[in-house]
Amino acid sequence: MTPLPTWQRGMRGWWRRDPAFRRYLLREATSVAIGAYALMLLAGLGCLVAGPAAWQRWEGLILSPVGLLLQAVVFAAAVIHAVSWFRLMPLTIPPLGRPGRRLADGAIHAGAWAASALCSLGLLGWLVYGA
Amino acid sequence: MNARFRRSHEPLFWLLFGAGGLLAALVLPALVLFTGVIVPVARGPGGEGLLDYTRVLGLLAWPGARVALAGSIALLAWHAAHRILHLCHDLGVHAGRGLKWSCYGSAALVSLLACGLVILLPSP
C-alpha cells in the first residue's frame, strides 16, 4: 500500500500557540539568570583569592546600580524557579507511602516549602551573625 | 524491540541539573536577598559591612563552608548549562554536539575553577 499523501506542519513559533508554552519558556529562561549569578559568585571567589583590593572592586561592582539591577532580575528568576520547582516536585519523585495510602501532593509541597524556609533562615543567620 | 533503543547518558546531566535546581529552589532567593538587599542596607556604626574582606574570610575559615561554596557554584552552573542547552533546542537552535560540549564544558570549567579557588583561599 502506498502511503497517503499528507501535509506536515512546521514548529515555527510554537510558543505562540498557548500561554502555557510561554510560561514554560519563562521557567526555563530563569536558568540564564541563575547561571549569571553562579558566575558572579565565582568571580567573587576569584577576587577573594586575589586579595583585599580585588575583593573590594568586586564588592563595589555587585553593589553598583547595575549590579543591584542584575541581582533584582536574579531574585525574580530565583523566585519563579523555586515556585515552579516545588510545584512540579511531586511529579518527579517516586510515590511515597504505602499503596492505598500515598502521600498527597499538598503534603510534598508543604514539606518542600518548610525545608526551603528552614534552609533559607539557617543560611541567612550564618551569613549575618556567623563568625 | 530493544534494538531500536540506545541507552541515554542524559541521567548523568539530569542528576546534576536536578541537584542544582533543588539547591537553587531551597536557598537561592535568600542568598540573592543577602547579597542584593541585606548587604547594601546593613552597615555597622563604624561603616563595617557584612562583606568586608576579613569577615568573609572568617566565614570561610570552616572547611565545610568552603566545600559548600564550591559545590553550590558548581551545581548552579550545571543546572544552568543543562537548561540553557534545552532552551536553545526549544527555540530552534540545533547546534548538536558543539552546543552540548560548550554548555557542559563551561559547567565543568566553572566547577574546576570553583574547586581550585577554594583550595587557594588564604586563611584569615
Add this chain to the structure above:
Amino acid sequence: MTDPETILIEVLRWHPDTPEAPWWQSYEVPYRADATLLEALQTIKDDLDGTLTFRWSCRMAICGSCGCMVNGRPELSCHLLLRDLAPGPVRLEPLAHFPVIRDLVIDQQDFLDKLPAVGAYLVPAEETEAAAAAPAAPSRQTPAQMADYYQYAQCINCLLCYSACPQYGLKPDFLGPAALALMARHDADSRDHGQAGRRAARDADTGVWDCTLVGHCTEVCPQGVDPARAINRNKTASARDYVFDLLLPGRRR
C-alpha cells in the same frame, strides 16, 4: 443576554488534490445552547458542506476519535458545548504535530507504531523464566494496588497530549506522553512481570529523556491521566538504574 442565532466556526482545511494550499473556511452554524462542537461539525457536514472531513464516533468523550485544535488548544470536539465557545469565532485545526490526511483528519500511524514499542500490555508471570516451573495461579489484586495505576489506565488514545507536547513536535521520534504513561501504567500493575522488557525504551533518549516537563500534556488530558507525572517519575527510576549500573558493572543488562 439573548442567545445568538448563529455561531461562526472557522476550519483550517487541506485537501491532498491541492497540497500547496491549505485554506480557512468559515461556516455560520445555527446556535443551540445545548449543542456540542461536534454536533456543529455534523450540522456543517449534513446541511452546509458535505466535503468537510473529520473523525468521530461515540459523541461522549470516551472513544477519543474527534480530537482537534480548538482556538489553539487540543480538545475533543464532543467535549465542548457551543455555549462555552459563544460568541465565537471558533477556530478549528487538525491536531498539531501529526501529518494531515485531509481537513481535520490526521495520521495516527506513528502513535500506533509506538504503542507496542513501550510494551503497553500485561506480561504474566508464566512468560518470565523464574516462574516457568510454577503452575499458573490467579492474579489477585487489592484495591490499594489498583489505585497505583488506575489513573494511567484511563487513557483513551485520543492523542491530545501529543498535540500539547512541543517536544514531540520538535522530535517526532520521542515516544511521547500517552505511550510513556501506558508504559508506567503496566510497570505499576502488581500483576505485571514485564518491567525488564520495557527498560530499553524507557532509558533511551527517545524514551523519558526527550521530555522537558512542559506539562501541557497533563493539562489537556480529558481523562485525568497525568502523563507528565508518569514520565518524570520514570526519569527518576531511569537515573537510579543508570547510576547503579555504572557503579556495579555486573548489574548492567
